[in-house]
Amino acid sequence: MKVDGGLGVSSGFDNLMESSREQEELGYDGLWVPETSHDPFTMLPLVAHATESVDLGTNIVVGFARNPMSLAYSSNDIQTLSEGRFVLGLGSQIRPHITRRFSMEWSKPAARMREMIMAIKAIWDCWNNGEKLNFRGDFYQHTLMTPFFDPGPNPYGPPRLALAGVGPLMTEVAGETCDVFLCHGFTTEKYLREETIPALERGAARAGRSMDEITISGPSFIVTGNTEEDMEKARQATKQQVAFYGSTPAYRPVLDCHGWGEMQTELNAMSKEGRWVEMARLVDDDILDAFAVVAEPEGVAAELKRRFDDVVDRISFYVPYKGDRQRWQTIFNDLKS
Numbered sequence: 623m624k625v626d627g628g629l630g631v632s633s634g635f636d637n638l639m640e641s642s643r644e645q646e647e648l649g650y651d652g653l654w655v656p657e658t659s660h661d662p663f664t665m666l667p668l669v670a671h672a673t674e675s676v677d678l679g680t681n682i683v684v685g686f687a688r689n690p691m692s693l694a695y696s697s698n699d700i701q702t703l704s705e706g707r708f709v710l711g712l713g714s715q716i717r718p719h720i721t722r723r724f725s726m727e728w729s730k731p732a733a734r735m736r737e738m739i740m741a742i743k744a745i746w747d748c749w750n751n752g753e754k755l756n757f758r759g760d761f762y763q764h765t766l767m768t769p770f771f772d773p774g775p776n777p778y779g780p781p782r783l784a785l786a787g788v789g790p791l792m793t794e795v796a797g798e799t800c801d802v803f804l805c806h807g808f809t810t811e812k813y814l815r816e817e818t819i820p821a822l823e824r825g826a827a828r829a830g831r832s833m834d835e836i837t838i839s840g841p842s843f844i845v846t847g848n849t850e851e852d853m854e855k856a857r858q859a860t861k862q863q864v865a866f867y868g869s870t871p872a873y874r875p876v877l878d879c880h881g882w883g884e885m886q887t888e889l890n891a892m893s894k895e896g897r898w899v900e901m902a903r904l905v906d907d908d909i910l911d912a913f914a915v916v917a918e919p920e921g922v923a924a925e926l927k928r929r930f931d932d933v934v935d936r937i938s939f940y941v942p943y944k945g946d947r948q949r950w951q952t953i954f955n956d957l958k959s
Contacts, residue, residue, distance in 0.1 A: 623931060624651035625957050626677075626839070626938040629669065638665060639672035648951065649958065652677035652936065654711070657684055663696045670704035678704050681804055681841075682713030682786045686734065687724040690741035690762050697742075697781045698749065698773060706778030711804055712739070713786040716872055732791035734761045739783060739799045746780040749773055784839070788873050790821040797825025797836060805840035807940040808867035810912045811929045813879045814840070819933060839936040842929075843914035846922055846949060853918075857910065858902060859943035864913050865901035869893040880912060919949045923956030 627650035629641060645653055653669060653676055655662040662680045669678055678700070685693065697710040714720075714735055720728045737759040744757040748767050755767040784802035787793040788809070796803040803822055805814065826833055845860050847853040867873055869889035877883050885904055892901050910916065915925045926937060937957070939950065 623927070623934060623957065624936040625954055626650060626652035626654055626936050628681075628841075628938055629653055629655050629665070635660075635665065635668070639668050642669045642672040642676075646673045646676040648954065650676060650954070652679060652709075652938075654679050654681035654938065656681055663700065666700050666708070667703050670700060670707070673704075673707075676707065677709060678707050679709030679784060679802075680711040681784075681839075682711045684715045684719070684724070685712040685738055686714055686720045686726055686728065686731070690738050690757075691745060691764060693738075694742050694745040694749075695773075698746070698776055701776055701778055701781040708781045709784050709802060710742075710781045711784035711786065711802070713804070714792065716870060729761075732789075732795050735785065735792060736795045736799060737761050739785070739795070742783070743780075743799075746776075750775045750780060787818075787821075789875055790817065790824075793818055793821035794825035794828070797822035797827075797831070797833075798829040799825075800836070802837045802839055802936075805838065805934070806867075806873070807841045807843060808864070808873050808913070809840070809876055810880065812912070813876045814930075814933060817875065817879060837935045838933060839938070840930060840934040841938045841940040842926060843940045843942075844922055844953070845910065845914045845916040846919050846953070848919065848949065856941075856943050857916070860914050860941075861902040861905040861910055862899070863940075863942040864905050864910065865889055866893075866898070868905070869901065880909075882909065885909075919952045920956070922953045926957065 627645040629638065642653055655665055662683055666678055697708065701708040714731045717728045720726050741757045741759065741762045741764055745755065745764060747753045748755040749772055755764055757764040782801040784804050785796040785800045786804035786806060787796050788806045822836060823833060826836060843860050845856045847856050868877060868886055871890060874883055874886040877886050889901050889904060915922055917925055930937060
């Protein structure tokens with residue numbers, strides 16, 4: 623199991639290169655940049671410059687906020703700058719963000735995402751293999767590529783493609799089209815084994831692919847601390863994050879898998895009333911234990927391996943709270959041993 627690090631972007635570009643370099647020196651296998659308050663495509667060139675061998679990826683960049691051509695260009699450039707280390711990790715986001723934050727069109731997200739990925743591949747194929755660009759789909763059409771706008775073959779080949787998914791349809795698209803499947807942090811071992819893996823298998827079978835061709839990457843909530851006070855702060859912060867995700871209708875299937883679906887209805891109603899802090903009270907310890915590994919630092923790696931060692935190829939830590947560096951180094955060393 624590979625262990626990946628992450629680059630928080632809440633502080634912008636402060637210490638971005640230093641943090642990237644430190645994580646590579648510590649031995650992390652990959653560094654993922656999210657899209658929250660900054661554009662990951664503006665940050666990754668700096669990360670590429672600061673590192674030498676670690677994989678670099680977006681987890682995620684919002685696909686439907688862009689178009690296949692813009693994604694193809696940005697990814698191709700970062701693939702060159704990183705000397706072949708880039709993974710384009712796409713995600714759909716949810717309808718309110720696409721229509722109200724980005725003012726973009728939303729319809730049939732799984733079908734649209736599949737077509738977006740196929741269009742990106744067609745564009746890369748045009749640049750790398752000289753194929754005439756003639757992609758005609760229901761959502762995207764790309765039929766013009768003149769020499770002036772053609773960057774030509776990438777010396778490192780096209781980037782790898784990754785897709786994040788929660789529901790079965792989007793997960794099937796990943797199995798059909800992508801190199802990497804990005805599990806959402808809002809998942810459980812039960813949901814991964816009973817719903818996610820079968821959906822990936824269905825998608826792979828539809829494309830005549832083997833599951834061996836798909837890398838599964840999973841961020842996992844971790845609740846840990848060196849003191850009981852630290853543990854309690856971690857519990858509350860993680861419960862808050864689980865409640866936030868649980869309020870989203872698109873993520874209800876994860877709760878339904880455990881028989882907790884009605885909690886989503888209540889969380890959603892509370893979110894619309896702005897009762898964000900109160901929402902965490904609905905996440906009891908049993909629910910927290912399903913979504914997070916709750917253990918002292920010395921016990922986290924063993925529990926991660928027990929839950930995911932036979933199904934997840936890459937693991938990363940999802941920690942919505944501050945923790946000291948030594949704590950994470952202990953967990954990292956135990957996972958790599």
